[in-house]
Each structure stands twice: as structure tokens, then as C-alpha cells.
Amino acid sequence: MQNKFAWISTPDExxxxxxEMITTALESGIDHVLDLDDIEQIRKLGNVKIIA
Numbered sequence: 001m002q003n004k005f006a007w008i009s010t011p012d013e014x015x016x017x018x019x020e021m022i023t024t025a026l027e028s029g030i031d032h033v034l035d036l037d038d039i040e041q042i043r044k045l046g047n048v049k050i051i052a
Contacts, residue, residue, distance in 0.1 A: 007032035007051065015041055 008025045010018050015038045022033060026046055033042055034051040042050055 005032065006030050007034055009034040010038070012037075019045075 006029060008022070008030050010022060010033060018038070019041070022035075022042060023045060025033070026048060030048075032049045032051055035042060036052055039050050039052055042048060
């Protein structure tokens with residue numbers, strides 16, 4: 001089995017507007033999130049690597 005590398009880039013929106021998208025992505029298997037503004041809030045969602 002190959003290792004996967006999947007990531008999403010978050011939109012430039014308020015945290016409450018993008019939180020659901022990030023949560024859904026994490027539940028779908030995404031393990032990296034590209035975000036420059038809400039690093040601490042993303043870390044609270046689970047085991048995810050943040051690209052900032």
C-alpha cells in the first residue's frame with residue numbers, strides 16, 4: 001500500500017465559515033491543511049499537519 005498525501009487549502013473566510021469544510025475534509029481522510037490564519041483552531045480539531 002502506498003502512503004498518501006492529501007491536503008486542502010482553506011478559503012480566506014472567517015473561522016466559523018470554514019470550520020465545517022475542514023472538519024468534513026479531516027473525516028474524509030485529509031491529513032494536511034494549508035491555512036495562514038487559524039492554526040490554533042485547526043489543531044483543536046484533531047491530528048492534522050498544518051502547512052502555514
